[in-house]
Amino acid sequence: MDKLNAEQRSANMRRIRSGDTAPEKVLRQLLHRLGYRFRLHRKDLPGNPDLVFPARRKVIFVHGCFWHLHQECREGRIPQSRREYWEPKLLRNRERDARAIAELTRSGWLVFVVWECELSKNPSHVLLGVQKFLDRGSRRLP
Numbered sequence: 001m002d003k004l005n006a007e008q009r010s011a012n013m014r015r016i017r018s019g020d021t022a023p024e025k026v027l028r029q030l031l032h033r034l035g036y037r038f039r040l041h042r043k044d045l046p047g048n049p050d051l052v053f054p055a056r057r058k059v060i061f062v063h064g065c066f067w068h069l070h071q072e073c074r075e076g077r078i079p080q081s082r083r084e085y086w087e088p089k090l091l092r093n094r095e096r097d098a099r100a101i102a103e104l105t106r107s108g109w110l111v112f113v114v115w116e117c118e119l120s121k122n123p124s125h126v127l128l129g130v131q132k133f134l135d136r137g138s139r140r141l142p
């Protein structure tokens, strides 16, 4: 968990307008082009991770900043209007995310979270981080 937070923290935090790009799709295409193979939205895993790399036992979530309360950008704030509606809803999402990550980790999965704002702002930076995550520890020593 700490590692994940550190990675989020160190990531280039920039402001985002939510555009009409589909950041998750962009990431998928980039990874596919690089030769990574993965499954999508596996329902049998906690939190239905967006990208699943079974052989590496790694998963990636691509989180929308608003719905998942990205703490490091503007999109991830609880709206002031109708706060009584949004607050419990969004806090519940965040709770659910934390639980999913904990369960995955407990059963031996490594988890990486990509935030949409990072992805739409600086895809190549995100891609580097993702590659590092995917390739880490995957080479076997003879």
Ligand SMILES: [Zn+2]
Binding pocket: 065, 070, 072, 073, 074, 075, 076, 115, 116, 117, 118
């Ligand atoms: Zn964000």
